[in-house]
Amino acid sequence: MLVSAKDMLVKAKAGKYAVGQFNINNLEWTKAALLTAQECNSPIILGVSEGAGKYMTGFKTVAAMVKAMIEELKITVPVALHLDHGTYDGCYKCIEAGFSSIMFDGSHYPIDENVAKTKELVEVCAKKGMSLEAEVGSIGGEEDGVIGKGECADPAECKQIADLGVTMLAAGIGNIHGKYPENWEGLSFETLDAIQKLTGDMPLVLHGGTGIPEDMIKKAISLGVAKINVNTECQLSFAAATRKYIEEGKDLAGKGFDPRKLLNPGFEAIKATIKEKMELFGSVGKA
Ligand code: 13P
Numbered sequence: 001m002l003v004s005a006k007d008m009l010v011k012a013k014a015g016k017y018a019v020g021q022f023n024i025n026n027l028e029w030t031k032a033a034l035l036t037a038q039e040c041n042s043p044i045i046l047g048v049s050e051g052a053g054k055y056m057t058g059f060k061t062v063a064a065m066v067k068a069m070i071e072e073l074k075i076t077v078p079v080a081l082h083l084d085h086g087t088y089d090g091c092y093k094c095i096e097a098g099f100s101s102i103m104f105d106g107s108h109y110p111i112d113e114n115v116a117k118t119k120e121l122v123e124v125c126a127k128k129g130m131s132l133e134a135e136v137g138s139i140g141g142e143e144d145g146v147i148g149k150g151e152c153a154d155p156a157e158c159k160q161i162a163d164l165g166v167t168m169l170a171a172g173i174g175n176i177h178g179k180y181p182e183n184w185e186g187l188s189f190e191t192l193d194a195i196q197k198l199t200g201d202m203p204l205v206l207h208g209g210t211g212i213p214e215d216m217i218k219k220a221i222s223l224g225v226a227k228i229n230v231n232t233e234c235q236l237s238f239a240a241a242t243r244k245y246i247e248e249g250k251d252l253a254g255k256g257f258d259p260r261k262l263l264n265p266g267f268e269a270i271k272a273t274i275k276e277k278m279e280l281f282g283s284v285g286k287a
Contacts, residue, residue, distance in 0.1 A: 006167050024046050049084045137157075169195075204225045
């Protein structure tokens with residue numbers, strides 16, 4: 001069922017667990033994510049970056065694929081199709097394409113401009129029954145060309161954006177997209193605690209879910225994180241499983257070069273990673 005992310009996140013925040021956002025790149029990724037969510041009886045958010053949307057030939061293709069797959073695979077758990085780190089223009093393209101949720105990443109604008117643009121999108125999304133994620137304080141590292149310095153968000157600015165009526169709020173707390181460097185200082189729970197105290201019931205979003213130690217994930221959930229984004233970790237497990245298949249020469253044996261065989265270990269690896277994350281985030285059985 002394609003739905004907005006609102007209900008699943010309100011429930012997650014109240015129930016002290018988090019819903020995973022898993023970014024998709026192609027048909028195999030999408031199928032792996034949807035089937036795992038169904039098997040785990042878990043809600044799921046499919047994240048699509050602007051780069052991945054372009055790679056899949058455009059947001060309309062993505063929306064059509066996801067909707068058809070939900071129907072043909074008989075997926076009954078709640079699924080949100082969500083634009084990840086959207087630009088202002090990208091948000092409107094996804095609204096038109098039939099996404100059920102968008103993220104407007106206005107973190108690089110001065111706060112007043114972030115507020116004005118987010119406010120406008122809150123109204124548009126409300127009319128369409130869509131959920132909206134806003135961002136304050138950029139997430140560090142690079143994702144599909146979106147580069148952030150990784151500063152901690154100002155809790156007062158978070159409140160200002162939360163009060164506009166967004167569905168969920170991503171706040172920088174020292175998290176980074178991609179692998180964490182050896183000298184990473186960890187998440188700033190002080191910042192997270194201050195943000196949650198000012199924003200109350202607002203579901204908070206933790207980007208850069210790859211490589212955050214389990215105890216930090218659990219502590220973040222206890223401090224109001226209700227959505228956790230994972231992208232790189234699925235890419236790494238897909239790549240490792242595919243590498244193993246080829247290094248073992250399996251593509252050269254019989255019809256091992258058949259793409260349905262060649263891509264299968266990677267597909268299964270994505271499924272295993274998503275299942276592991278759903279168990280860690282506590283969303284299993286919460287559909
Ligand atoms: P990772 O690639 O570090 O898992 O981050 C994903 C993310 O935050 C998507 O917005």
